[in-house]
Amino acid sequence: MKSGRTPAVVIGVRSYGESDKIVIFYSRKRGRLSGIAKGAHRSMKRFVNKLELFSHLEILYTESRSSSLVRIDQAELTDPFPLIRANYARFAAASLVSELIFHWTRENDPDPRIFKLLLWTLTSLENLKQPPAWTAILFNIKLLTLLGYKPALTGCAECTSLAPGSGPYLFSPGRNGLLCRGCATPADSAAPEAGPELPFSLRTARLLQKAQELPLGKLDRLRFSPAATKEALAILKIYGNSLLQREISSWDFIVR
Amino acid sequence: MNVVPPALARLIDDLARLPGIGRKTATRLALHILRRPAAEAHELANDLANLHETISLCSNCFAFSESDPCAICGDPGRDGALICVVEGPADLMAIEKVASFKGRYHILHGVLSPMDGVGPAEIRVDALLKRVRMQGVEEVLIATSSTVPGEATAAYLAGRLQGLPVAVSRLACGIPMGMDIKYADELTLSRAIESRKPAA
Numbered sequence: 238m239k240s241g242r243t244p245a246v247v248i249g250v251r252s253y254g255e256s257d258k259i260v261i262f263y264s265r266k267r268g269r270l271s272g273i274a275k276g277a278h279r280s281m282k283r284f285v286n287k288l289e290l291f292s293h294l295e296i297l298y299t300e301s302r303s304s305s306l307v308r309i310d311q312a313e314l315t316d317p318f319p320l321i322r323a324n325y326a327r328f329a330a331a332s333l334v335s336e337l338i339f340h341w342t343r344e345n346d347p348d349p350r351i352f353k354l355l356l357w358t359l360t361s362l363e364n365l366k367q368p369p370a371w372t373a374i375l376f377n378i379k380l381l382t383l384l385g386y387k388p389a390l391t392g393c394a395e396c397t398s399l400a401p402g403s404g405p406y407l408f409s410p411g412r413n414g415l416l417c418r419g420c421a422t423p424a425d426s427a428a429p430e431a432g433p434e435l436p437f438s439l440r441t442a443r444l445l446q447k448a449q450e451l452p453l454g455k456l457d458r459l460r461f462s463p464a465a466t467k468e469a470l471a472i473l474k475i476y477g478n479s480l481l482q483r484e485i486s487s488w489d490f491i492v493r
Numbered sequence: 494m495n496v497v498p499p500a501l502a503r504l505i506d507d508l509a510r511l512p513g514i515g516r517k518t519a520t521r522l523a524l525h526i527l528r529r530p531a532a533e534a535h536e537l538a539n540d541l542a543n544l545h546e547t548i549s550l551c552s553n554c555f556a557f558s559e560s561d562p563c564a565i566c567g568d569p570g571r572d573g574a575l576i577c578v579v580e581g582p583a584d585l586m587a588i589e590k591v592a593s594f595k596g597r598y599h600i601l602h603g604v605l606s607p608m609d610g611v612g613p614a615e616i617r618v619d620a621l622l623k624r625v626r627m628q629g630v631e632e633v634l635i636a637t638s639s640t641v642p643g644e645a646t647a648a649y650l651a652g653r654l655q656g657l658p659v660a661v662s663r664l665a666c667g668i669p670m671g672m673d674i675k676y677a678d679e680l681t682l683s684r685a686i687e688s689r690k691p692a693a
């Protein structure tokens with residue numbers, strides 16, 4: 238049977254029976270990957286402490302003929318990111334990141350840019366270069382951009398105006414971006430499938446637009462005020478949930 | 494044609510819903526119950542039926558108990574100044590088995606897990622803080638697992654207990670008994686070194 242090796246990050250773990258674990262990874266070579274680790278709770282040599290949430294590993298696996306679940310043969314720890322678990326705000330942000338990666342990606346559909354973004358995000362949370370809520374915002378903006386759902390932030394999504402007098406602006410998940418006062422009709426807000434429209438300041442829009450453009454290495458230059466943090470988290474939650482058509486549980490636990 | 498009598502099929506369905514039990518095991522268990530004397534099946538049925546009526550949660554520590562307070566909270570021989578915080582009832586039973594712990598417990602009934610919608614409000618943190626304030630508690634021993642959610646829960650609890658006049662300790666983590674240290678990962682090894690003790 239075919240075997241493989243890939244760098245991977247653990248984004249979900251479940252006990253399976255008395256001694257096995259089902260582990261969900263986001264891997265560089267395979268995209269999302271689910272595997273079973275036989276004897277993970279007992280085996281001291283192979284897996285002890287390695288198949289843990291958010292750990293960056295190099296895994297060896299064997300494909301199964303009958304299911305999409307691979308068998309995990311070996312795991313080598315590259316970085317366990319030990320400080321993420323030592324702080325609730327970081328843990329909650331890393332949980333959100335894992336949950337989003339799980340729902341936005343598929344098996345056998347690798348995207349090395351998403352893998353790189355995931356490692357950048359966990360490293361930022363580990364090193365605490367910025368508050369975990371900011372890291373969560375930046376991850377969301379970058380992920381949506383990579384997935385092709387970049388929200389329109391440079392001007393009203395309908396009429397492209399960006400005059401301060403056209404405010405207050407709204408963010409419309411249904412129309413993928415900013416909406417000026419003139420274009421936000423009552424009919425929009427009445428369409429429940431589009432999600433509620435949220436007040437959105439131009440300052441926050443510009444900040445998120447900058448985040449879309451800057452390379453990962455320069456994102457730590459951005460500063461979010463408490464008001465911008467609150468606004469950005471709110472629109473990214475509503476926008477992402479509306480695109481995914483589901484509620485992402487971890488959003489409710491992000492510490493502002 | 495269905496060869497399994499409906500009553501047996503229903504029991505197999507019921508048993509297969511239990512954690513860790515597949516259809517094969519459920520069938521084996523159901524047939525075993527059927528082959529044994531009827532009295533045994535009645536006893537099992539009675540025990541199951543009475544479970545929820547006789548057992549409830551201790552209002553102090555949230556252990557499953559037939560009385561309130563539970564046997565441990567009601568025992569004057571146990572040290573009320575020391576509280577051991579555990580994730581679930583199975584952890585309490587494991588610690589009680591070694592008999593070296595003489596304090597009381599606090600059962601969270603879970604660990605923080607944002608992905609599953611479990612936050613601080615779901616794991617009885619406020620009740621723990623209330624006990625610490627009201628019951629003259631001197632030490633809280635946090636005995637959650639050394640998994641990532643267990644560690645995050647421990648860190649969260651330690652943060653919430655900060656500033657209260659109570660010592661907070663964490664179950665020592667290190668090399669499991671019987672393990673060759675060359676197989677230990679870096680994290681386990683560094684924790685073991687941090688929590689080292691005098692050898693004599």
Ligand SMILES: [Zn+2]
Nearest residue numbers: 393396417420
């Ligand atoms: Zn407009």
Ligand SMILES: [Zn+2]
Nearest residue numbers: 551554563566
């Ligand atoms: Zn009790």
